[in-house]
Amino acid sequence: MHPFIYCFDIACGIFAFGYGAHVCFAGxxxxxxxxxxxxxxxxxxxxxxxxxxxxxxxxxxxPYKNGFGIGSLGYIGGLVFLFSSYYGxxxxxxxxxxxxxxxxxxxxxxxxxxxxxxxxLFYLNSKNNIYFLVCMILLSAVSYFAFKxxxxxxxxxxxxxxxxxxxxxxLVFCLFHSLHIVFQIIYKDAARILEIFTGIITLVIxxxxxxxxxxxxx
Numbered sequence: 001m002h003p004f005i006y007c008f009d010i011a012c013g014i015f016a017f018g019y020g021a022h023v024c025f026a027g028x029x030x031x032x033x034x035x036x037x038x039x040x041x042x043x044x045x046x047x048x049x050x051x052x053x054x055x056x057x058x059x060x061x062x063p064y065k066n067g068f069g070i071g072s073l074g075y076i077g078g079l080v081f082l083f084s085s086y087y088g089x090x091x092x093x094x095x096x097x098x099x100x101x102x103x104x105x106x107x108x109x110x111x112x113x114x115x116x117x118x119x120x121l122f123y124l125n126s127k128n129n130i131y132f133l134v135c136m137i138l139l140s141a142v143s144y145f146a147f148k149x150x151x152x153x154x155x156x157x158x159x160x161x162x163x164x165x166x167x168x169x170x171l172v173f174c175l176f177h178s179l180h181i182v183f184q185i186i187y188k189d190a191a192r193i194l195e196i197f198t199g200i201i202t203l204v205i206x207x208x209x210x211x212x213x214x215x216x217x218x
Contacts, residue, residue: 005195006051012199013044020206030213032085033206039081040202046074072131079138082170086145094152094160104152111143111171115178132181139174146170162215166208173201 020037024030049071095101119136146167154161176198183191 005192005199006047006054009047009195009199009202010044010051012202013040013047016040016202016206017044020210023206023210032090033209033213035081035085036209037206039078039085040206042074042078042081043202044074046071046078049074076134076138079135079142082142083138083145086142086149091145091149094149094155101152104148107151108144108147111147111175112140115140115143118178118182135181136178139178143171143174146174157216159216163209163212166205166212169201169205169208173198173205176201 024033115136150167176194180194
C-alpha cells in the first residue's frame, strides 16, 4: 500500500480522535461521545503501528497478512468500543423489546447476512481466518445496531432522529471495512480506494456525532 494512504489515514484518525477528545473529555462530556472517540483512538493506534512497521521494514503488514498482532488489536479494540456505544442503555432508548418493533429488529440482520457470506466465500480460504472471524462478528454486531437505530421510530426526546446521519456513516464505515478485508486478498487497487473513502468518513463521523448529541440536549 502506498505511504500516502498510510499518512492520509493517520491524519484523518488524528483529526477524529483530537476533535472528539477536545469536545468530550474537556470538562463534563457525554459518555456516548467518549466511547466513540476511544474507538477511533484505537483505530489510530493500529494505523500508527502499521506505518511504523512500513517505514522500519519496508512492507505492509496488515492484519489480513499477519493475523493477530499489535496493529490488529487496535482495530479490534475500536470495533469493541463502537459495539459498546450501542449495546445496553443506548439501544433500549429506542427499542423497548415490544412485539410491535419486531420488524425493526429483524431488518437490520441484512448486513449481518452479507458479512457471513463474505466469511464463507473468502475468510475460510485465508490462513488467518480466526482474525477475520472476530472482525466479521464485531462488524456484523456494529452494523446491526447502526442500521437498527437508523430505522427505529424516534424516541420521545429525539435522540434517534438526531443521530440518524451518524448511524448511517457508521454503517457505511463497517461496510467499507468488510469490503476492504476482502479486497486486500483479491483486488488490492480497490482496497486502496476504499482506504481513502474510509479516511474521509473518519473525518466527519465525530463532528456529525457531536452535532447530533447537541441536538438531543437542546
